[in-house]
Amino acid sequence: MHTQTLPPAAIAQPTPQSLVLSGTWTAAGLQAGMLQQLDALQPAAGDAFQVDAAQVAALDSAGAWVLQKLLLRLRSQGGAVDLQGLGAPFSRLLDFVAQQVADQARKPLPPPAPQPGVLESVGRSTVEAAEQAVALLGFIGETAVALARCAVQPRRFRWRSVLVNIRIAGFDALPIVGLLAFLLGIVVAYQSADQLRQYGANIFIVDIVGLSMLREFAPLIAAIIVAGRSGSAYAAQIGTMVVTEEVDALRTLGIAPVELLVLPKLIALVVALPLLTVFADVLSVLGGMVMARAQLDVGFAEFLDRFVKAVSATSYMVGVGKAPVFAAIIAVVGCFQGFRTRGGAESVGRQTTRSVVQSIFLVIVADALFSIIFSVLDL
Known part of the structure; x- marks a missing residue:
């Protein structure tokens, strides 16, 4: 048994004042380029035009819309x-489509949305910042509860994940931190030499x-590098796990995402950043020694002899003591922005950028x- 296939929609123009329509004027029967074919027709302006539709085998709303477009173009001549x-x-279908096209043409265009004023923009930004601050406080509380729970039950800690994160955030960052600290020591010494x-x-x-270097620049440069390198990665x-619904799958399995994803990163960074700061201290002082010898004829032995007298253990501990706080800020903000990802890849990129900007901003504020606290305490 063979099924008869209806011919596709077609237009013929036997004379300049007449058209013959045939075939199946449906969504499936309309040929590609039909609208271009209609635009290519050259009706005689001002003359009566005859359209023979007796050979139209089928018509649906798509074909009626195309046919109505043809009739409007002919009448425009x-x-x-x-x-x-x-x-x-x-x-009847053609009349219905013609009515809809006419109603749509008569409908006024919606007015453009008013642009928010300066005051409204400031207000919205303030409300958004306040909401984000409240959410960040809630996330810090949730992280603190998870940390206390793991402290009571140490077997809940995922030590292998902690060690992996220490390698990634700490050991792998040694070259870039050391290089920048060395160059920063050179710059400080060079600018002071004259x-x-x-x-x-x-x-x-x-x-x-x-x-x-020991009090300010070394811990700060190490924290900024880690914020751009590890905070963005967190x-x-x-964020990618949120988009792919892996975080929801963890909750379904009864695994707390904070314990699995946040605590190992937080603990690893709190351990790694002080060590990176000590490494940056050494390299930055070495850079200063090199420049001091080149510019001021201060030898290495003379430099080190003066160094142990000029820099106290308190100054050294002040710089190292900042590092765990900076690490906690970077890890918490990075993970927090990751959990706030909504949508697709664009949202992941946006939240990653926010995590870096906010981490560096909060590190500098901290x-x-x-500095104010140490000044008050005369440290």
């Missing part, structure tokens, strides 16, 4: 259009490099607060 031979059901040479105070380059990893 200024002449009358006589549609002949179209069956009664097809005529001023010290004018007053014959070359040896005080040790005080400048030692105190500035946000991207967790460093400023440390």
